Amino acid sequence: MNIFSNRTASVLTKHGKELVLNEVLNSATGLQVNLTNAYDTDLLGTFTLDVSRHGSQFDAARKKAQIGMELLGTDLGLGNEGAFVADPYTGMLPWNIELVILIDQKHQLEISGFSGAPAQNAHAYVCHWEELEKFADTALFPSHHLVIKPTDEYHPKSVKNITDKQQLRDAFQWASSNSSKGVVYVENDLRAFANPTRMKNIRQATIDLASKMNSLCPACRMPGYWIEDIQRGLPCNACGMPTDQEIAKKWGCLKCEHSDVEGMKVLRFANPSQCKYCNP
Template identity: 50%
Template sequence: MSNYLKPYAGLKASLLTQHGKESVVCPELLHTNSLEVIHVTGYDTDRLGTFARDIPRQGSQLDAARKKARVGMELSDTKIGIASEGAFANDPYTGLLPWNYELVLLVDDTRNLEIAGFYGGEAQSASKQISSWDEITAFLSEAQFPSHQLVIRPDDEYHLECRKGIGTIEMLREAYDWATNLSKKGDVFVENDLRAHTNPTRMANILKATQNLAKKMVCLCPECASPGFAITETKKGLPCSHCGMPTNLPVANIWSCVRCGCKKEVVIANQISADPSRCNCCNP
């Protein structure tokens, strides 16, 4: 379908993070794309929003990632920037499970393009209203503590003050006493800390989003040879093997260029027909 090279081999990019993401992003892109990613500090990325809700995020997940990339590029004087931004919601299948969406963005001013890697997977983001120490200790297994750290705040999830990065029983006891003393009714709200360096489940999802980005970076557009040529949508309509009517199953992938807008439709190999159980006519 397309050419696979290493257009970023030997180049340098910045990665602005204060939450340990360099531990997965830098080695992955160096190994897969020979791109040297420089860890950049000197800017408080919490200013762009926090998962603990003490600072709301302005704009979309993409807006925040783009801002981080730009700041990192300015601080390091590089023409290429990498940034990561996460989001949390319910799963897209049942709407019942906590879900983590990770975006790892490459901003390339040498080619005037952006390439985004994505991954969505189950999140470790438990939370609970607590009224006693016994309740909080019973909650620890669900929260996967201490491998996944905690945030605690007085009263409920809307209280403006909180303690983050709680990773030991001693820290938890101290934070619990602090929150209880500030609470109007003696209740506290405890939840998983969702920052990457405190949440191994999220860090693993960031790695998978980086791997998705790495694949797109080496896939070149057949028209303009820009990196980032990738599947952007699917075409449905695989015919039913019994009645021949189109189903909702995909029959082809649509590949698109992030720079010139070139689109190519590629039929999915080894797919001839759909099982009648997936047909709305045969199995309404």
């Protein structure tokens, strides 16, 4: 039994994340997740730029966890914050990074789970209904909801929660009549309940968090014992020069100073295709 079994963690959300968090964490760690929506998380930042996020992704997730603990009076709190960036491989595709944080006030612990994956984060400028219909198909509408604004993405007014074609048509007509240039901006709704692709990635980040919650330090037996650093430099099989391929992992504890290095069990070399000298 770990230190989280039969304990309750708060989660502050109005976007349905509690279902995924509880399903994963309760089965993996015995933790019970309790929902509060008594605070409007949109005040901490929105994807539609109505409210700017203050601080980092970590800052926002911590804030949500702390507010949730205060509202429900728990000593465990969960917070999630997503970010959308360019993919780390080509820099050309939309990418979603999800962070799920657990704060344990009783044991003075903070454990974080992460997941990065392709995002359903399309957007377009359209002038005609037929253009919008084509965009909606590529944006996986209606399973993924849409947001519409007049003129551009910075317009202060928008229509959200667009879930069917009639709502889409009504929103398009409204935005067209309020556009200063006759152009309408449309994008995927990035809120978790409105974007199944993102919710799936939140699940993966929660699975990562659960793995860390169940990983105990060999010295002090506290959870969160995980990889701190990766040593790279595996020699190329062709030229012998160091590559970016992994040689060893450094594991560390969140509470005590215990650490360990996990090296390769068998000596091996990197494929020349991974070598910047053989393939500049």
